Amino acid sequence: MKTLTNSLLAALFCTAALTAQADTASDAERAVIERGRYLAVASDCIACHTAPRGKPMAGGTPIASPVGTIVATNITPSKQFGIGNYTETQFADALRRGVRADGARLYPAMPYTAYSVMTDADIHALYRYFMKAVAPVDQATAETRLPFPMNIRTSMRGWNALFLNDKPLPPADGRSEQWLRGRYLAEGPAHCSTCHTPRGLLMQENLDLQLSGAQVGPWYAPNITPHKTSGIGSWSQAELVSYLKTGRVEGKAQAAGSMAEAITHSFSHLTDDDLQAIAVYIRDRPAIGDDQGQARGNRFEQGKAGNALAGFRGMPTGAATDEEVPGARIFSASCASCHGYNGQGTKDGYYPSLYRNSATAGVNPNNLIATILYGVERDTDSGGHVFMPPFGNQPNALNSLSNDDVAALSNYVLKYYGNAGVKVTPREVEVIRQGGPRSSLLLAARIGMAVGALLVLALLVWLLARKKRVRPINEDDWK
Ligand code: HEC
Ligand code: HEC
Ligand code: HEC
Structure with missing residues (x-):
């Protein structure tokens, strides 16, 4: 009886141990x-x-x-x-x-x-x-x-x-754990560089210009090196972290397009430690840029509240010139209700101001054009749902603006709120409407193939000619 109890106990113990083992394995x-x-x-x-x-x-x-x-x-x-x-x-x-x-x-x-x-x-x-x-x-x-x-x-x-x-990744002596973690995430999984680094002729990332800004489809991924004028050198660590988490930094930038998607699906779900690490690493990259085209400071400082509509509504004379009237009209009809007649946005920042804004005050107007055509949409736990309707000809567009309309509107916004030195043409709007500039790579490859084919032909001709020329000599010589 005792042995039976013992073996039963032993068996029970074994099962318990096995289950525990299985549990740790599955844990x-x-x-x-x-x-x-x-x-x-x-x-x-x-x-x-x-x-x-x-x-x-x-x-x-x-x-x-x-x-x-x-x-x-x-x-x-x-x-x-x-x-x-x-x-x-x-x-x-x-x-x-x-x-x-x-x-x-x-x-x-x-x-x-x-x-x-x-x-x-x-x-x-x-x-x-x-x-x-x-x-x-x-x-x-x-x-x-x-x-x-x-x-x-x-x-x-x-x-x-x-x-x-x-x-x-190569060893980096003397760097903190946080910097190394940031480098791993930014260079690897989070792949900031695939969008923010300009590409060379063969579409390779130009590593000498890492993170200094690149066009990705219709959107422009701006310079995010710590350069004070061209980059985000004026951002604090906390601002960069909160941009990655929520997609906005009040009075500086809002994320639309592919950045909004990356934030919605990916970055907003990272732990705070990981976001801090990414920001530490990004802020420590070499600063790349120049001060050209940014006469009044960087894209987060340039521009001011303006109102050319007051005079314009009392037509015919007013602040807006005849040439600017079409743009002013569209602004008044389609944008002012949310962004304000002075472009100042709302107090709570939900509707951002259009001055001191990355999209309107930089040297590249493509994100302004893309925002008008495609709108803004983003979803994060801490920032909620953010939505601006598109004005291109998408099925759900609020109303459709033509290339001429978008160019006129952009020029109005740039002149009165943003970087007045930048102008937009209807042709540029069409390029963004078509999904962004095309690469010359296809042309290069085709020319490359054509040159390659010509070389092969030339080689064949040369070989044939050589054969004809060479044979009689050989025969004569060795007879
Ligand atoms: C920026 C867009 C993009 C992201 C992000 C991306 N992929 Fe892909 N992936 C693609 C595309 C496009 C292809 C097909 C490429 C082709 O046909 O040459 C592909 C192909 C693949 C394939 C090959 C499958 C097959 O047999 O056709 C695998 C595996 C894969 N991806 C896994 C992943 C995993 C895992 C992740 C995340 C860690 C990921 N991808 C993230 C765009 C992406
Ligand atoms: C899929 C492409 C893509 C990836 C990946 C990406 N970005 Fe972006 N990023 C963009 C685009 C496009 C914008 C412009 C968005 C806008 O202004 O509406 C942007 C904007 C930004 C801005 C704001 C700059 C400004 O002037 O408004 C910061 C900061 C930024 N990205 C940091 C990062 C970091 C850090 C990573 C990697 C962790 C990253 N991005 C990965 C496409 C991308
Ligand atoms: C229904 C309200 C609404 C209307 C109308 C509207 N916007 Fe917006 N706009 C928004 C919201 C919301 C955002 C995004 C705020 C955020 O990302 O936190 C935004 C963002 C922007 C941005 C910054 C985008 C970026 O990528 O940085 C620009 C520029 C802009 N709007 C211009 C315009 C112009 C020009 C018009 C007129 C065609 C317009 N908006 C009409 C609500 C609106």
């Missing part, structure tokens, strides 16, 4: 998956891999690139349509080297050039998260069809050989 696994989830948010996988109103990570999102539209693929663990058959090594290669499971090269619209610095442990956590916690979606996505010669994926091998740095 550890849960922690890894949770870490993967956080990294997926920090890396904003969802922004590209989820179509509007589509299932999470099921892809299908068309991503406009200067050489054509690239479709983000289904990265749910669906075995047939997603990455269900990816091994962890294949997953790591896709993220850090831009190589798909079947060996084909990915286009750098997938930001593997930034993810390349991610650690093995973080890639492992992401992999576990995608395989275990993302719901599989059995649904195909449209295929990417780029124009020739960009449709040849092998060409990306050459590009990668030139521009992909797939080594981990």
